Amino acid sequence: MSPMAEATHRRAETRQRILTAAGHLFRKHGVDGVGVDAVMKEAGLTHGGFYLHFPSKEALAAEVSQSLLENAASKWLEISRTVDREAALERIVRYYLDPDRVASAHCCPLTTLGPDVARRSTSREAIGGALRGMLDALASCLPGRKRQLALASLSTMVGAVVLARLADDPDLSQSFLQAAADSILPVNRSASAAERPPV
Amino acid sequence: MSPMAEATHRRAETRQRILTAAGHLFRKHGVDGVGVDAVMKEAGLTHGGFYLHFPSKEALAAEVSQSLLENAASKWLEISRTVDREAALERIVRYYLDPDRVASAHCCPLTTLGPDVARRSTSREAIGGALRGMLDALASCLPGRKRQLALASLSTMVGAVVLARLADDPDLSQSFLQAAADSILPVNRSASAAERPPV
DNA sequence: CATTCAGCATGACGATCGTCATAATGAAGT
DNA sequence: ACTTCATTATGACGATCGTCATGCTGAATG
Numbered sequence: 194m195s196p197m198a199e200a201t202h203r204r205a206e207t208r209q210r211i212l213t214a215a216g217h218l219f220r221k222h223g224v225d226g227v228g229v230d231a232v233m234k235e236a237g238l239t240h241g242g243f244y245l246h247f248p249s250k251e252a253l254a255a256e257v258s259q260s261l262l263e264n265a266a267s268k269w270l271e272i273s274r275t276v277d278r279e280a281a282l283e284r285i286v287r288y289y290l291d292p293d294r295v296a297s298a299h300c301c302p303l304t305t306l307g308p309d310v311a312r313r314s315t316s317r318e319a320i321g322g323a324l325r326g327m328l329d330a331l332a333s334c335l336p337g338r339k340r341q342l343a344l345a346s347l348s349t350m351v352g353a354v355v356l357a358r359l360a361d362d363p364d365l366s367q368s369f370l371q372a373a374a375d376s377i378l379p380v381n382r383s384a385s386a387a388e389r390p391p392v
Numbered sequence: 393m394s395p396m397a398e399a400t401h402r403r404a405e406t407r408q409r410i411l412t413a414a415g416h417l418f419r420k421h422g423v424d425g426v427g428v429d430a431v432m433k434e435a436g437l438t439h440g441g442f443y444l445h446f447p448s449k450e451a452l453a454a455e456v457s458q459s460l461l462e463n464a465a466s467k468w469l470e471i472s473r474t475v476d477r478e479a480a481l482e483r484i485v486r487y488y489l490d491p492d493r494v495a496s497a498h499c500c501p502l503t504t505l506g507p508d509v510a511r512r513s514t515s516r517e518a519i520g521g522a523l524r525g526m527l528d529a530l531a532s533c534l535p536g537r538k539r540q541l542a543l544a545s546l547s548t549m550v551g552a553v554v555l556a557r558l559a560d561d562p563d564l565s566q567s568f569l570q571a572a573a574d575s576i577l578p579v580n581r582s583a584s585a586a587e588r589p590p591v
Numbered sequence: 592c593a594t595t596c597a598g599c600a601t602g603a604c605g606a607t608c609g610t611c612a613t614a615a616t617g618a619a620g621t
Numbered sequence: 622a623c624t625t626c627a628t629t630a631t632g633a634c635g636a637t638c639g640t641c642a643t644g645c646t647g648a649a650t651g
Contacts, residue, residue, distance in 0.1 A: 204598075223507060225424035228638055241641080242599045250639065303554070305507050308422060311557040321560045344571035345552075349544060352551025355502070358510040361520045372543035403628075427608055440611080441629045449609065593651090600645070607638065615630070621623085 208246045210236040215257045220305040221298045224254045224313075251315060258310050259319035261302040266326030273330045279379070282334035286377050289350050290370040295357050304354040346377045407445045409435040414456045419504040420497045423453045423512075450514060457509050458518035460501040465525030472529045478578065481533035485576050488549050489569040494556050503553040535578075545576045 214235035218227040229250055230240035247253045273281045294300050302310075310316040332343035353373030357366040413434035417426040428449055429439035446452045472480045493499050501509075509515040531542035552572030556565040 207598080222511065223422065223424055225422055226511070229640085230638085239600050240639090241601065241643095244640070245598065303558070307554045307558055308504050308507060311554075312421065312425070317558065317560045320558070324555075324559060324564075340567075341571045341574065344568050345548060345575035348551035348555055348568055348572050349548040349575075350551065351554055352547035352549065353544075355506045355510075355550055355554065356523075356547055359502070359506055359516065359519070360523060361516045365523075368539075369543050369547055372540045373547050375540065376544035376548075406628085428610085429608085438630055439609095440613095440631065443610070444628070595650075596648095598646090601643085602641105603643100604641080605639100608636075609634105610636105611632105611634085613631085613633100616628080618625105618627090620625075 204246075207236075207238070211238070211243070211246055211253070212257060212260055215253055216261055216302075217298055219254065219257055219309075220261075220300070220302060224250075224306065224309045229253075251313065254309070254313060255316040255319040258302055258306060258316045259323060261306075262320045262323035263326070265301055266323045266330065269327055269330035273333045278334045278336075282331075283378055285331070285334065286346075286350065286374055290353060290374050292357075292367060292370055295354050295366075295370065300354060300358075301351070303351050304358065307351070307355070349373050349377055403445075406435075406437070410437070410442070410445055410452070411456060411459055414452055415460055415501075416497055418453065418456055418508075419460075419499075419501060423449075423505065423508045428452075450512065453508070453512060454515040454518040457501055457505060457515045458522060460505075461519045461522035462525070464500055465522045465529065468526055468529035472532045477533045477535075481530075482577055484530070484533065485545075485549065485573055489552060489573050491556075491566060491569055494553050494565075494569065499553060499557075500550070502550050503557065506550070506554070548572050548576055 211232060215227075215232045218232055218235055228240075229243050232253070233240045233243050243253075247256070269285055272284050275281075276284065288294070289301060295304075298305075310320060328340075328343045328347060331346055332339040335342045335346070350373060353369045357369040360366045360369065410431060414426075414431045417431055417434055427439075428442050431452070432439045432442055442452075446455070468484055471483050474480075475483065487493070488500065494503075497504075509519060527539075527542045527546060530545055531538040534541045534545070549572060552568045556568040559565045559568065
């Protein structure tokens with residue numbers, strides 16, 4: 194390992210730590226709900242060094258959104274290629290609508306940062322490709338009019354998670370997720386999710 | 393018109409102006425994206441007087457969310473009672489997914505403030521009733537397993553608007569709205585996703 | 592051992608935030 | 622006219638925001 198290679202590696206590693214820290218905090222409190230200092234503290238650094246890695250908080254928000262969504266898109270694409278279509282669709286849907294994941298901060302950024310991203314033009318542009326990737330992955334698992342169904346299915350999934358996170362009643366939350374899964378997946382319901390204790 | 397009645401009327405009127413101003417600005421920039429002074433300026437007042445009408449910004453956010461959602465819920469209920477079920481469903485869905493409305497700041501707060509509300513416990517509690525009202529209105533327009541379909545349909549509508557506002561490509565935005573409408577409304581066109589038979 | 596240099600820490604700036612104490616305003620009651 | 626009272630305006634507070642200029646540190650170079 195060459196010396197300078199290690200230096201740039203450390204730099205990239207730190208950058209990545211900032212990105213993942215921002216990913217957690219932005220999803221939990223919203224982009225406008227956390228400051229640069231909170232992000233840097235979560236990354237184990239102090240606020241001043243932030244601008245050695247990103248030109249502005251807006252740029253960070255755009256890159257975080259893009260990174261999180263591209264992760265999801267590539268995961269979906271991978272699933273859609275390694276299993277047969279019906280099983281892939283079920284895996285994607287059940288993973289996306291898993292109550293534990295929805296309750297946590299690890300759920301899809303579309304549902305936690307959607308409006309935040311929509312208001313920021315740079316973030317909007319950054320996620321365009323990933324959004325199409327998710328649609329393609331879904332479409333490749335769907336029968337018939339793939340594109341129409343992919344658009345509608347993604348809408349249902351995103352809406353269900355938004356509403357599940359919004360509802361104050363855990364039963365209602367669960368109902369949104371279950372109804373969405375039943376609406377997207379073909380009627381042969383496999384084992385329904387076990388009873389889960391409230392968050 | 394008694395004198396004191398007019399006084400309290402003026403007070404209530406000012407309060408309402410603050411509420412509607414906050415409704416516009418919160419939906420456009422997010423709750424954390426506007427300050428109390430911006431809200432008061434939009435209402436034609438100065439920032440200091442805010443605390444004569446609301447105990448805190450959090451309380452304002454909760455009341456704005458509740459008010460906007462209850463407006464929508466009562467509108468849906470009214471429609472569901474004045475027309476036959478199928479026509480009512482179509483009116484609600486087409487109104488909700490109207491591209492002009494989606495592009496404006498007048499669209500449903502679930503889609504613009506959803507994550508913001510989900511993070512604020514007081515706001516979450518405030519909207520519980522209205523959310524159930526919207527589900528009831530939808531269910532009364534739906535055939536068969538009403539509750540399941542209402543949950544899934546609302547999810548699809550909310551998700552479609554979120555995604556339409558997110559997409560940078562106007563064609564893609566339009567596609568989300570169109571696909572959602574086609575998926576919810578009965579078989580005017582082709583098979584709907586809700587009643588789609590397994591392949 | 593001295594120098595260099597990249598990466599991070601420190602500290603500070605103007606601006607804006609939520610909140611409140613207080614003054615100005617103007618109509619209502621006596 | 623004088624007082625009362627409700628409503629809004631003014632101005633300020635501490636805190637936090639995004640941003641940046643500067644100082645420190647520790648390893649690579651010669």
